[in-house]
Every structure is written in C-alpha cells, then in structure tokens.
Amino acid sequence: xxxxxxxxxxxxxxxxxxxxxxxxxxxxxxxxxxxxxxxxxxxxxxxxxxxxxxxxxxxxxxxxxxxxxxxxxxxxxxxxxxxxxxxxxxxxxxxxxxxxxxxxxxxxxxxxxxxxxxxxxxxxxxxxxxxxxxxxxxxxxxxxxxxxxxxxxxxxxxxxxxxxxx
Amino acid sequence: xxxxxxxxxxxxxxxxxxxxxxxxxxxxxxxxxxxxxxxxxxxxxxxxxxxxxxxxxxxxxxxxxxxxxxxxxxxxxxxxxxxxxxxxxxxxxxxxxxxxxxxxxxxxxxxxxxxxxxxxxxxxxxxxxxxxxxxxxxxxxxxxxxxxxxxxxxxxxxxxxxxxxxxxxxxxxxxxxxxxxxxxxxxxxxxxxxxxxxxxxxxxxxxxxxxxxxxxxxxxxxxxxxxxxxxxxxxxxxxxxxxxxxxxxxxxxxxxxxxxxxxxxxxxxxxxxxxxxxxxxxxxxxxxxxxxxxxxxxxxxxxxxxxxxxxxxxxxxxxxxxxxxxxxxxxxxxxxxxxxxxxxxxxxx
Numbered sequence: 001x002x003x004x005x006x007x008x009x010x011x012x013x014x015x016x017x018x019x020x021x022x023x024x025x026x027x028x029x030x031x032x033x034x035x036x037x038x039x040x041x042x043x044x045x046x047x048x049x050x051x052x053x054x055x056x057x058x059x060x061x062x063x064x065x066x067x068x069x070x071x072x073x074x075x076x077x078x079x080x081x082x083x084x085x086x087x088x089x090x091x092x093x094x095x096x097x098x099x100x101x102x103x104x105x106x107x108x109x110x111x112x113x114x115x116x117x118x119x120x121x122x123x124x125x126x127x128x129x130x131x132x133x134x135x136x137x138x139x140x141x142x143x144x145x146x147x148x149x150x151x152x153x154x155x156x157x158x159x160x161x162x163x164x165x166x
Numbered sequence: 167x168x169x170x171x172x173x174x175x176x177x178x179x180x181x182x183x184x185x186x187x188x189x190x191x192x193x194x195x196x197x198x199x200x201x202x203x204x205x206x207x208x209x210x211x212x213x214x215x216x217x218x219x220x221x222x223x224x225x226x227x228x229x230x231x232x233x234x235x236x237x238x239x240x241x242x243x244x245x246x247x248x249x250x251x252x253x254x255x256x257x258x259x260x261x262x263x264x265x266x267x268x269x270x271x272x273x274x275x276x277x278x279x280x281x282x283x284x285x286x287x288x289x290x291x292x293x294x295x296x297x298x299x300x301x302x303x304x305x306x307x308x309x310x311x312x313x314x315x316x317x318x319x320x321x322x323x324x325x326x327x328x329x330x331x332x333x334x335x336x337x338x339x340x341x342x343x344x345x346x347x348x349x350x351x352x353x354x355x356x357x358x359x360x361x362x363x364x365x366x367x368x369x370x371x372x373x374x375x376x377x378x379x380x381x382x383x384x385x386x387x388x389x390x391x392x393x394x395x396x397x398x399x400x401x402x403x404x405x406x407x408x409x410x411x412x413x414x415x416x417x418x419x420x421x422x423x424x425x426x427x428x429x430x431x432x433x434x435x436x437x438x439x440x441x442x443x444x445x446x447x448x449x450x451x452x453x454x455x456x457x458x459x460x461x462x463x464x465x466x467x468x469x470x471x472x473x474x475x476x477x478x479x480x481x482x483x484x485x486x487x488x489x490x491x492x493x494x495x496x497x498x499x500x501x502x503x504x505x506x507x508x509x510x511x512x513x514x515x
Contacts, residue, residue: 027242027308034301041294054290058334062297063327066304070323073308073316127286128347 005046013039024079026072030065037061051128170275177281181258189422190220196473203477230411235310238408242309247409247416250302254420254427257295260288261430262350264440265457267449279454280350288348289341292431293334296386299424300326303388303405306417310408318404321484325385325392328488332495333382336375339506340368340435349431353439365443369436371509375502376436378495383428385491387421389472391479392487429468430461437464 201208209216264279307319344355
C-alpha cells in the first residue's frame with residue numbers, strides 16, 4: 001500500500017515537475033508546481049508525517065504559490081520563453097549540475113539508516129509533538145536564529161514597501 | 167478492513183448528502199431572511215412559504231444552456247468550479263459532528279461520527295485544503311478573460327491570504343488550550359464548567375480569538391461585509407461573471423458548503439461542539455442522537471448568524487479591508503494566543 005501510493009505520488013511529482021519548467025504558460029507552470037507540492041505532501045502523509053504534509057500544503061501551496069499566481073496575474077504575463085532557448089553553456093552547466101545533485105542525493109539517501117539519523121516510516125517522528133519538542137529542546141538555538149532571520153526579512157520588506165514621507 | 171471501508175463509505179455518503187441538502191435550505195433561508203430583514207416578502211409563490219423555490223432554481227440551473235464564452239482559457243475555465251466544489255466537499259471529513267464513541271452498527275464499529283477518525287492533524291487538514299480553495303477563485307477570474315473577473319480574482323487572492331493568517335493564529339490559542347489538533351479532542355476539552363455555572367467553552371477565556379476567527383471566517387467565505395471579490399455594484403459578479411448553468415451552480419454550492427464548514431468550526435472550536443453545559447452526554451445511540459441534535463442546532467444558529475450579518479452590514483472598501491486584516495485582526499489574534507500562553511504557564515487555565 002505504502003509503496004503503491006509512494007510510486008504514484010513520485011510519478012506525479014516528476015511529470016508535473018517537468019511540466020512546471022517546460023510549459024510555456026506561466027499559469028500552467030505554477031499550477032504544475034502546486035501538483036508537485038501536493039504529491040510531496042502525499043509522500044509525507046504516507047510515511048506517517050501528517051504534520052509535515054499539512055504544513056507543506058499550507059505554506060507552499062496555500063501561501064507561496066498563491067503569491068506567484070498573484071504576481072503573474074497582476075503583470076499579465078501570457079507566455080514565457082520556450083525551454084532551451086537560453087544560452088548553450090547555461091543549458092549544459094544546468095544539466096551537469098542537476099545530474100550531480102541527483103547522484104549525490106541518491107547516494108546520501110542510500111547510505112542512510114535509522115542508526116545514523118534516518119527516520120523510519122510510520123515512526124511518528126513527523127507529527128507535531130516530536131517536532132515541537134525537538135524545536136524547543138535540542139534545536140532551540142537554530143530555531144531562534146531562524147526566527148530572528150524571519151523578523152529581519154519582515155522588517156526589510158516593510159522598509160522597502162514604506163512610502164517616502166518627508 | 168472491509169467493514170471499516172464500508173462504514174467509512176456510509177459516513178461519506180451521509181456527510182455529502184447532508185451537505186448538499188443544506189445548500190437549497192440555506193438558499194431559501196438566505197432569500198427569506200434577507201426579505202425579513204429588508205421588510206419584503208421574498209420568494210413565496212412556489213410551495214408553502216416559497217419552500218420549493220430552491221428546487222425550481224436547481225431545475226433552472228441544470229437545464230440552462232451550458233455556455234462557454236469566446237476567448238476563455240477552456241481548461242482552466244472548466245477546472246476552477248471543479249476545484250471549488252471538490253475542496254468544499256472534502257474539508258468536512260475531519261469535522262466530528264456528534265458523539266459516537268463505542269457505537270456499533272450491526273456489530274461493526276462506527277469509530278465516532280467523523281469520516282476520518284484517526285487523522286491527527288484535524289484542523290490543519292482543513293486549513294491545508296482551504297488553501298486550495300483560493301485557486302478556484304483566482305483561476306476563475308484569470309481564465310474568464312474579463313477585466314472584472316480578473317479584478318475579482320486578484321482581490322480575493324490578497325484578501326484570503328491576509329485573513330488566513332489571522333484565522334490560523336486565532337486558532338493557535340484553542341490548540342494550546344486543548345493540546346491537540348484533533349477537533350474531537352478540542353470538543354472533549356470543553357466539557358465541564360468553571361465555578362459551577364460558566365461552561366468550559368473556549369469562547370469565554372478566548373473571546374478575542376473567537377471574534378477574530380469569526381470575522382476571518384466571513385472573509386474566507388467571501389461573504390458581506392467582505393464580499394469584495396464579487397462586489398456586484400463594481401465588478402458585475404466578480405470572478406464568476408462569465409459562468410452560467412451548473413458551472414455557476416458549482417461555485418454557488420461551494421460557497422454554501424463552506425458556510426456550513428465555517429459554522430461547524432466556530433461551534434467546535436469555541437462553543438463546545440456537540441456538548442451542552444451541565445448535561446452529560448448519555449452513552450449509546452440515545453447519546454449519539456442527542457449530540458447530533460445539539461450540534462445541528464448550534465450550527466444552524468451560526469448559519470443564521472452569517473445570513474443576519476450579510477443583510478445588516480454594508481460592504482467595506484478594499485483598503486479598509488486590508489488595513490483591518492493586517493493592522494487589527496492579526497495583532498488581536500496574537501494578543502489572544504499570548505494571553506493563553508501566559509494563562510497556561512501561570513496555571514490560570
């Protein structure tokens with residue numbers, strides 16, 4: 001069951017991931033990205049990490065991509081350049097780097113075991129309680145640093161958006 | 167395994183049936199209610215008190231010509247109402263609509279009156295799906311190739327992003343007070359009384375949170391005084407201007423189903439769900455039916471409240487709406503959850 005759901009979600013994510021960069025209409029690109037995030041949320045959910053799945057949808061599909069769509073509609077961008085119409089060097093470098101990242105990721109995942117930090121499916125490590133507890137105990141400093149970074153970004157956005165009144 | 171699947175299917179059928187039946191009833195209540203408030207008669211020709219008017223309306227919508235205007239993006243134009251209805255129908259599966267613990271039906275366990283009994287994220291699931299509801303409105307506005315629709319779509323996306331924040335933050339206090347995301351746990355945490363006469367409902371310690379949640383619910387369901395996405399006087403009908411027949415009806419049904427879900431959430435989060443203060447819910451089917459009735463009455467009151475407010479208040483201006491969302495609602499919601507945090511740390515709650 002878990003395997004089949006995973007395979008379906010992974011296939012969906014790959015197909016729509018390609019569509020997200022290859023289709024000419026920016027609206028279709030964003031919507032494909034929504035499907036990709038939905039498939040990732042499904043993978044989280046089937047691994048027993050329901051909290052992460054919900055957060056994935058709320059933050060990315062619900063907030064970030066709606067903003068993307070908002071900007072595209074506001075600027076009324078009807079089409080973008082076809083895939084591969086950029087510089088040749090860019091395309092070659094992009095392919096090489098993405099293959100390298102893919103290989104590195106597969107190697108890293110293949111060597112992961114529960115002993116060295118991997119989380120077993122269905123262990124409940126992705127639900128709200130263990131995440132909250134580890135954020136407040138073992139990972140308190142990084143958590144606070146990220147909060148500080150977000151506040152700084154918020155203040156920066158406010159300064160940029162402020163009307164000049166003098 | 168199969169028994170559970172069949173029980174779940176029965177629950178799904180009941181939930182969808184009830185939700186879809188509520189739509190015509192709410193349309194009737196809305197039209198008669200607005201007439202009552204505006205000192206008119208309202209629909210009164212078809213059936214006693216006009217009760218059959220929604221049926222006639224439904225027949226009209228189904229048999230109307232299924233028109234697709236020229237120049238629309240056909241795929242997205244068709245997708246938008248489908249998303250709206252799918253999201254509206256699927257949010258309700260985490261809503262516990264009665265007390266069904268330990269019940270059996272023909273020897274099979276019912277697992278409580280909730281379609282997805284073991285989903286730990288509960289309320290977060292509703293927020294995650296509600297986030298998809300925005301896409302239907304935005305896409306409808308964009309794909310219609312009509313400037314009024316587009317304006318409606320853009321307005322609604324900014325409105326919903328703004329009010330979703332206030333809504334989510336105002337629920338944090340409730341989650342903290344009952345230390346669970348699950349709506350059935352949240353209801354169980356609200357049984358009993360303080361000082362013997364104040365029911366232990368979240369609305370009393372968290373009155374600020376309850377108010378911000380309700381106001382945000384009006385904005386999220388696009389109802390007056392926050393119906394800027396479809397403001398008739400300025401945008402024709404906003405994002406669904408170009409929609410007719412059943413595609414329009416899908417938006418219409420989604421709006422009223424969202425209304426039912428929002429009212430249920432208000433009842434579950436802040437007004438004790440299916441419990442009554444001072445009355446212990448009896449066990450077995452008697453208690454189950456009792457809890458269903460209590461829940462239905464409470465939800466009905468808030469449905470009427472939505473209608474009542476819609477026909478009482480005028481519409482906001484768009485900048486006022488945004489200022490209210492960001493400068494009033496979000497700070498108030500933060501005050502609410504800070505107060506709950508302090509109260510819990512001090513042991514007051």
